[in-house]
Amino acid sequence: MYITITRQHLGNHFSQSAGDYVAYLEKENEDKSPEDREQFFDQNNNQVSPERVVEEIDKNTAKLKKREPKFYALTINPSQRELRHIGNDPDKLRQYVREVMKDYAAAFHRDREVTVDDIKYFAKIEHERRFKGFDRQVKENQTYRARIAKLENDLRKLERGEITGNPKAIQNEIKQLIWDAPHKIDGVPIKQGMQKPGLQTHIHIIVSRKDAENKLSLSPGSRYIESEASLNGQLVKRGFNRNQFYDQAEKRFDALFQYNRNYVETYQARKEFNTNPYGYFAKLMGLPTSERSAAFKILGKAGVQIPKLGIPKSKVELALKTIKEFKKAMRVARTASNIEI
Secondary structure, X not given: OEEEEEEOOEOOEOXXXXXXXXXXXXXXXXXXXXXXXXXXXXXXXXXXXXXXXXHHHHXXXXXXXXXXXXXXXXXXXXXXXXXXXXXXXXXXHHHHHHHHHHHHHHOEOXXXXXXXXXXXXXXXXXXXXXXXXXXXXXXXXXXXXXXXXXXXXXXXXXXXXXXXXXXXXXXXXXXXXXXXXXOEEOOEEOOOOOEOOOOOOEEEEEEEOEOOOXXXXXXXXXXXXXXXXXXXXXXXXXXXXXXXXHHHHHHHHHHHHOOOOXXXXXXXXXXXXXXXXXXXXXXXXXOOHHHHHHHHHHHHHOOOOOOOOOOOOOHHHOOHHHHHHHHHHHHHHOOOOOOOO
């Protein structure tokens, strides 16, 4: 499970309307019949119109300055393993979102308890993802695609009589480049804009910066976890505990759907990897044999290439060079929208 929280931001200024973002989230509904479209939903309603989403978010901005974000965007990205476990069921995902937003509310540090009823949010399920320019597969195919594009352009020039050459030889070279390209879908080299295969379902959530009564500012972008500040001579509580939120959101999924989470899928493992790679690998190698085997399968499916030096067999063998190679492989696999781990 991978969750991101980003503030509303367009260029060098904050828009005064959520309209553009809502329109962006409607892109997957284009050319679909009404019964096939995914609808926005909130804590109590399964169908909320895009117009109402824009209206509700736009009018809930009391006392916010022009250069302050009016809303935040959450993206919940279940892994393909998690999606298979729940049968990619949108009803279960809606159930999960409604529970997760309770954890989101509980992560705020305020003078009074913040509950999900204080949160004004709208969520939408999407089923597709497309490759972007910074995806590993696109980058590793780039040299081949550039050469293919050049040769295809040469063929067009040959047809127009602008250059001379052997079209058959050029066509054979193109076929060989397509064959050699490291990443393909149905025989076609992957490029930017192509739809990703497999289960890619994820959820976008637009959350108002202000509470449901348009009085209290609830910013998950706060740099504070839990602190107190003086306001008009009084101490007030502030902050948002992201670690708590991410950890609880993961546990919520496991409890709801009886999911047996492997160590490498956990939020705590991701933190350990970033802050203490030696500790991460030590725990990985200390897992029971069956769980360690499953962990390496999960890592492999995520695109982590095992270093040529091999995986260390014990803590003593956690050589610096091996860890550096594995860290590099992990970073490559986890760039862009890779959500398997």
